[in-house]
Amino acid sequence: MTPIEGQPILTAAQMRAAEDRAIADGASVESLMDRAGAGVAEAVRRLAAGSPVLVLCGPGNNGGDGYVAARVLRQNGVEVRVGALGEPKTEAASAARAAWAGAVERFPDAPLEQHDISPVVVEAVFGTGLSRPLDDDVARTINALVQCARLSVAVDLPSGVDTDTGAELNPLSLPHYSLTLALGALKPAHVLQPAASVCGAVRLLDIGLGLDHIGSPRENVSADQVIARPPLFALQAADHKYSRGMVVVIGGAMPGAAALAVQSAMRAGAGYGLLFAEPGTAMPHAVVQRDWSPQALTAAIAGKPKVGIVIGPGLGRDDAAVAKLDAAIASERPIVIDGDALHLLEERHFAIFRHRATIVDRDRRVFLTPHAGEFKALFGAWTGSKIAAARAAARHSGATVVFKGPDTVIAHPNGHTNVALAGSPWLSTAGTGDVLAGILGATLFSAPFGAAEAAVWMHAEAARRLGGAFIADDLARELSAVRASR
Numbered sequence: 001m002t003p004i005e006g007q008p009i010l011t012a013a014q015m016r017a018a019e020d021r022a023i024a025d026g027a028s029v030e031s032l033m034d035r036a037g038a039g040v041a042e043a044v045r046r047l048a049a050g051s052p053v054l055v056l057c058g059p060g061n062n063g064g065d066g067y068v069a070a071r072v073l074r075q076n077g078v079e080v081r082v083g084a085l086g087e088p089k090t091e092a093a094s095a096a097r098a099a100w101a102g103a104v105e106r107f108p109d110a111p112l113e114q115h116d117i118s119p120v121v122v123e124a125v126f127g128t129g130l131s132r133p134l135d136d137d138v139a140r141t142i143n144a145l146v147q148c149a150r151l152s153v154a155v156d157l158p159s160g161v162d163t164d165t166g167a168e169l170n171p172l173s174l175p176h177y178s179l180t181l182a183l184g185a186l187k188p189a190h191v192l193q194p195a196a197s198v199c200g201a202v203r204l205l206d207i208g209l210g211l212d213h214i215g216s217p218r219e220n221v222s223a224d225q226v227i228a229r230p231p232l233f234a235l236q237a238a239d240h241k242y243s244r245g246m247v248v249v250i251g252g253a254m255p256g257a258a259a260l261a262v263q264s265a266m267r268a269g270a271g272y273g274l275l276f277a278e279p280g281t282a283m284p285h286a287v288v289q290r291d292w293s294p295q296a297l298t299a300a301i302a303g304k305p306k307v308g309i310v311i312g313p314g315l316g317r318d319d320a321a322v323a324k325l326d327a328a329i330a331s332e333r334p335i336v337i338d339g340d341a342l343h344l345l346e347e348r349h350f351a352i353f354r355h356r357a358t359i360v361d362r363d364r365r366v367f368l369t370p371h372a373g374e375f376k377a378l379f380g381a382w383t384g385s386k387i388a389a390a391r392a393a394a395r396h397s398g399a400t401v402v403f404k405g406p407d408t409v410i411a412h413p414n415g416h417t418n419v420a421l422a423g424s425p426w427l428s429t430a431g432t433g434d435v436l437a438g439i440l441g442a443t444l445f446s447a448p449f450g451a452a453e454a455a456v457w458m459h460a461e462a463a464r465r466l467g468g469a470f471i472a473d474d475l476a477r478e479l480s481a482v483r484a485s486r
């Protein structure tokens with residue numbers, strides 16, 4: 001069982017292609033299934049700690065994994081019952097069923113939950129092959145058994161979630177599992193909501209698909225990935241405030257939001273924080289404040305090697321805001337566009353960003369950080385996979401799109417996409433997005449592999465350290481400890 005940070009994410013079609021490649025290289029479906037089932041059995045045996053186990057098997061290869069797991073558990077002295085939803089429909093699953101020497105109970109026609117409820121349930125009913133909603137009686141049976149179990153383990157995926165979008169296919173809400181064992185690779189449903197919440201803890205089981213090369217920079221094979229703890233540049237003895245990076249926040253109508261952003265940038269490691277805001281905005285003394293004019297911006301950043309601009313938090317949406325946004329984009333410095341500024345973007349801006357994306361120039365990058373409402377306003381309503389929606393938005397806009405929420409997706413204009421693990425729901429409080437925009441201003445210069453990924457990770461880590469019931473100001477302050485720990 002491997003933790004999932006940094007691991008590739010494959011769609012159902014990509015999984016099938018990986019399986020085909022493994023088979024072309026000499027593996028067989030049976031050998032992959034044996035390895036999957038044995039891995040599930042080993043994990044369940046340890047966690048069950050002597051309790052009896054009920055394994056629920058479906059008609060496809062997910063069910064096949066279940067039969068193998070049941071056999072291996074029994075070989076290891078665990079008391080096992082098997083409940084099956086019909087007969088196996090694939091060769092490999094039929095072979096696994098035949099190798100299971102015990103009884104097979106049927107469900108949902110003979111409802112299993114009416115016998116003794118099992119303390120441990122292994123659910124191998126459907127995996128990546130689920131093609132439509134579960135029948136109501138099947139959903140109800142699985143629901144009841146999983147809810148009553150002390151430990152519930154979903155094999156590959158919880159039955160009832162769409163592999164590629166993470167949507168729940170049934171109107172009846174799904175039970176929450178203790179653990180989901182992703183076979184071979186993660187799928188989008190393991191990280192996208194609402195499925196990710198249904199999965200509980202997610203661990204990866206290697207089943208010998210030989211996917212180690214995916215996501216490796218050495219190979220020209222790219223996959224979506226889960227964000228891992230990022231490396232950040234260590235400070236050097238010779239560092240000075242400008243070598244660490246200057247973050248310029250351009251504020252407006254609601255000064256508090258811009259103030260949160262600039263403080264966050266400094267606490268996340270920027271050497272210099274400059275705020276254009278109304279005079280009198282309360283601010284730590286370390287932050288330099290200036291009155292706005294395009295000339296003042298040009299003068300402030302002239303000759304500075306590392307400047308990142310953050311615009312949007314509290315900006316307002318009036319003509320003055322449009323002029324500020326145009327000046328900020330015209331500076332050709334890396335720019336984080338958040339909040340109100342996202343509502344001011346037009347196709348002409350995207351044309352500029354797309355042009356910049358064709359120039360391999362780290363210093364002109366553009367980042368958009370929409371939440372769901374801002375995303376919809378910018379790119380229109382989206383359906384299906386949040387990963388696919390973010391990828392299309394990044395390609396269209398020429399910017400790196402940080403599509404925020406409990407399952408934040410980061411999509412780059414080149415198509416590469418990364419997903420954050422579910423962050424603390426306590427982040428759902430006003431101002432935390434301003435904090436993220438500020439952090440991203442700082443990581444533009446301190447994160448060697450992905451400023452947005454590092455910023456999202458630091459944001460989540462600050463929230464994790466705080467526990468709960470914090471406000472955005474606390475989150476900004478906690479960043480000092482997060483940055484110092486790197």
Ligand SMILES: NC(=O)C1=CN([C@@H]2O[C@H](COP(=O)(O)OP(=O)(O)OC[C@H]3O[C@@H](n4cnc5c(N)ncnc54)[C@H](OP(=O)(O)O)[C@@H]3O)[C@@H](O)[C@H]2O)[C@@H](O)CC1
Pocket residue numbers: 015016018019029032033036058059060061062063064065089090125126127128129130131132133134135155156157183184207209
């Ligand atoms: N990738 C790999 O390398 C490896 C993958 N492995 C495992 O295989 C799993 C994928 O297996 P799979 O393709 O057989 O699909 P699976 O999820 O078992 O279900 C398909 C069956 O269910 C049926 N069906 C669908 N929806 C239904 C519904 N609502 N209600 C009722 N029936 C429904 C569907 O019927 P049909 O749609 O054709 O009518 C079909 O019969 C994968 O998750 C992993 O666990 C490992 O064994 C080895 C290596």
Ligand SMILES: Nc1ncnc2c1ncn2[C@@H]1O[C@H](COP(=O)(O)OP(=O)(O)O)[C@@H](O)[C@H]1O
Pocket residue numbers: 339371404405406407408422423424425426427428429430431432433434435436459
């Ligand atoms: N339920 C949640 N779970 C995890 N993270 C969340 C949740 N709700 C919001 N967040 C995070 O909190 C931040 C909120 O940003 P945003 O909506 O822009 O807030 P604001 O505009 O008030 O600053 C984003 O980084 C988002 O990913």
Ligand SMILES: [K+]
Pocket residue numbers: 062123124125126127154155156157158159
């Ligand atoms: K399953």
